[in-house]
Amino acid sequence: MDxxxxxxxxxxxxxxxxxxxxxxxxxxxxxxxxxxRPQDIPALIGSLGINALYVLTVLFYFISDYTNRLCRIGENxxxxxxxxxxxxxxxxxxxxxxxxxxxxxxxxxxxxxxxxSVDTPGGFRKKYDFSAYFTRKKANxxxxxxxxxxxxxxxxxxxxxxxxLMSAFWANPVTGIIFIVPVTTNISxxxxxxxxxxxxxxxxxxxxxxxxxxxxxxxxxxxxxxxLCWAISMLNVFLRYVRFKSLRLGDYVVTSKGLIARTxxxxxxxxxxxxxxxxxxxxxxxxLKSCTVxxxxxxxxxxxxxxLFSADxxxxxxxGMTEITGxxxxxxxxxxxxxxxxxxxxxxxxxxxxxxxALIILSYFVRFLTSSIRLLLYIFMIIVIWWLxxxxxxxxxxxxxLNDKCLIVCSFHRMTLKKQYIPFEMIQYAEITRTPFQKxxxxxxxxxxxxxxxxxxxxxxxxxxxxxxxxxxxENIKMIESR
Amino acid sequence: MKKIFxxxxxxxxxxxxxxxxxxxxxxxxxxxxxxxxxxxxxPVIAGVLGVxxxxxxxxxxxxxxxxxxxxxxxxxxxxxxxxxxxxFYKRSAVVPISSIQYCVIIQxxxxxxxxxxxxxxxxxxxxxxxxxxxxxxxxxxxxxxNEEDPGGGExxxx
Numbered sequence: 332m333d334x335x336x337x338x339x340x341x342x343x344x345x346x347x348x349x350x351x352x353x354x355x356x357x358x359x360x361x362x363x364x365x366x367x368r369p370q371d372i373p374a375l376i377g378s379l380g381i382n383a384l385y386v387l388t389v390l391f392y393f394i395s396d397y398t399n400r401l402c403r404i405g406e407n408x409x410x411x412x413x414x415x416x417x418x419x420x421x422x423x424x425x426x427x428x429x430x431x432x433x434x435x436x437x438x439x440x441x442x443x444x445x446x447x448s449v450d451t452p453g454g455f456r457k458k459y460d461f462s463a464y465f466t467r468k469k470a471n472x473x474x475x476x477x478x479x480x481x482x483x484x485x486x487x488x489x490x491x492x493x494x495x496l497m498s499a500f501w502a503n504p505v506t507g508i509i510f511i512v513p514v515t516t517n518i519s520x521x522x523x524x525x526x527x528x529x530x531x532x533x534x535x536x537x538x539x540x541x542x543x544x545x546x547x548x549x550x551x552x553x554x555x556x557x558x559l560c561w562a563i564s565m566l567n568v569f570l571r572y573v574r575f576k577s578l579r580l581g582d583y584v585v586t587s588k589g590l591i592a593r594t595x596x597x598x599x600x601x602x603x604x605x606x607x608x609x610x611x612x613x614x615x616x617x618x619l620k621s622c623t624v625x626x627x628x629x630x631x632x633x634x635x636x637x638x639l640f641s642a643d644x645x646x647x648x649x650x651g652m653t654e655i656t657g658x659x660x661x662x663x664x665x666x667x668x669x670x671x672x673x674x675x676x677x678x679x680x681x682x683x684x685x686x687x688x689a690l691i692i693l694s695y696f697v698r699f700l701t702s703s704i705r706l707l708l709y710i711f712m713i714i715v716i717w718w719l720x721x722x723x724x725x726x727x728x729x730x731x732x733l734n735d736k737c738l739i740v741c742s743f744h745r746m747t748l749k750k751q752y753i754p755f756e757m758i759q760y761a762e763i764t765r766t767p768f769q770k771x772x773x774x775x776x777x778x779x780x781x782x783x784x785x786x787x788x789x790x791x792x793x794x795x796x797x798x799x800x801x802x803x804x805x806e807n808i809k810m811i812e813s814r
Numbered sequence: 815m816k817k818i819f820x821x822x823x824x825x826x827x828x829x830x831x832x833x834x835x836x837x838x839x840x841x842x843x844x845x846x847x848x849x850x851x852x853x854x855x856x857p858v859i860a861g862v863l864g865v866x867x868x869x870x871x872x873x874x875x876x877x878x879x880x881x882x883x884x885x886x887x888x889x890x891x892x893x894x895x896x897x898x899x900x901x902f903y904k905r906s907a908v909v910p911i912s913s914i915q916y917c918v919i920i921q922x923x924x925x926x927x928x929x930x931x932x933x934x935x936x937x938x939x940x941x942x943x944x945x946x947x948x949x950x951x952x953x954x955x956x957x958x959x960n961e962e963d964p965g966g967g968e969x970x971x972x
Contacts, residue, residue: 453915453936
């Protein structure tokens with residue numbers, strides 16, 4: 332029998348990875364021994380306590396799981412046998428695979444290991460159908476088997492500046508807090524709470540002196556923490572997306588990204604359920620667009636917003652999208668949103684602006700609304716005004732159109748204007764909904780449901796009712812009308 | 815066509831009743847331990863819970879498990895697999911073979927002893943369990959689904 336056809340254990344790094352997570356518990360047990368210093372054997376056994384028992388159970392479970400998990404990457408399928416008490420065996424046929432992900436970081440690189448994760452439209456949400464660490468040689472073999480003799484027909488390489496901009500806008504200060512909180516807690520533990528407090532005061536008095544002349548020291552500290560968390564988060568996003576590249580290789584769309592941790596994803600073109608060309612207001616000012624794909628799957632990366640093109644010029648993204656996915660970008664028959672319906676687009680941000688203005692005015696009269704809260708209100712006000720401007724921008728660009736292969740829906744979603752290309756075969760149905768106001772004015776909203784996780788749908792507001800219905804009937808798209 | 819598809823309807827055998835009865839008995843051990851623990855602090859509550867557990871155990875062992883086994887049936891048609899089950903609420907699931915992505919054969923310790931298995935039919939976004947069929951039937955089903963290429967897709971040369 333050929334070596335390729337044998338079931339084998341995965342790379343031992345998968346075991347080490349589990350140990351890394353539970354290493355803290357091992358250290359705790361050792362520390363317990365050091366500090367309690369048991370004098371005799373019963374005391375020694377007693378002091379080990381529940382930690383040792385827990386660690387032993389975890390070790391036993393992971394070692395048993397590792398030894399019982401056998402995989403085979405065959406010519407036509409991925410085969411797995413796993414389970415300690417509950418034995419599972421399955422094989423995923425190659426023709427059902429929607430994406431294959433290769434992942435390695437510095438530590439796995441040192442151990443000569445690379446993770447291979449396989450996704451199909453089946454299985455559980457937020458979980459790969461197959462995921463295991465293999466040697467880099469094995470991963471490279473699979474990679475070369477997928478690629479064969481094919482040459483990439485189209486290659487897109489992102490610019491560093493666009494990745495920096497993207498990281499700045501995708502960065503979430505809350506992510507930064509996850510990193511910063513343990514650091515600051517440990518600093519105060521090491522240097523003592525008095526010294527830590529002096530450090531914080533010193534930073535406000537020196538680095539934030541200019542800001543602190545305009546706002547209170549507490550507000551300056553808050554602004555500093557937000558800024559610091561945001562910067563950490565931005566660095567995190569930047570490292571994940573730098574060296575981004577996408578290309579078309581036969582039936583696959585290949586994307587690769589990351590500096591410290593490298594991710595390479597091979598996605599089959601047939602599993603793409605929609606392509607979205609996105610533009611935020613800031614990107615509009617800089618004349619940039621980006622592109623993401625949604626897959627007809629339901630796992631961790633299933634239905635995930637996967638980047639296809641980072642921010643780049645209009646033409647490069649539009650034409651590149653057609654080159655890489657084969658979906659034409661022209662719009663044959665266009666149906667715009669109904670005229671004089673701007674209020675439906677902007678009423679929500681308008682209400683919020685009124686509320687924030689009222690709270691700011693109130694903060695000058697009510698004692699418990701401190702300057703720190705006022706600062707947050709000002710920040711929130713800027714965000715809401717930005718949101719209002721986006722809604723106005725979306726009002727002028729919202730439309731639905733067709734070409735011979737797909738339905739194109741251009742509408743806003745959160746803080747982005749999205750132009751979604753949905754192949755006709757990926758549309759489940761289109762639902763037309765009407766509020767009492769819309770019924771009176773002959774307008775409607777449309778939800779186009781696509782084959783993806785969580786009943787993903789694309790929504791467009793304020794379309795002329797009769798024209799929308801006619802457009803759907805013309806293309807034989809299954810239509811549901813709510814009463 | 816495989817043997818499994820010749821049968822009009824597959825019902826789970828008496829072995830399934832034995833397996834589920836043993837499973838339930840094993841499950842009762844931690845329940846009993848918890849009740850003993852509660853008994854140390856709240857003896858009255860432990861007494862009530864103990865009686866309730868015994869009643870539930872007896873009713874499930876004597877009535878529910880055999881009735882559930884009788885209600886379980888699988889029909890393997892050319893294009894669909896029909897799963898019927900339910901004691902109080904009868905449920906039927908018709909799974910088009912074309913929508914099955916792949917299958918997982920699951921075998922617990924008892925199932926291994928009695929040569930039984932559960933086949934999980936992985937569909938797009940969900941799954942259906944075909945419980946307590948014989949291992950040979952499970953293997954036949956998986957082999958058929960792999961051979962038939964349910965999705966109608968072509969090998970992509972990976």
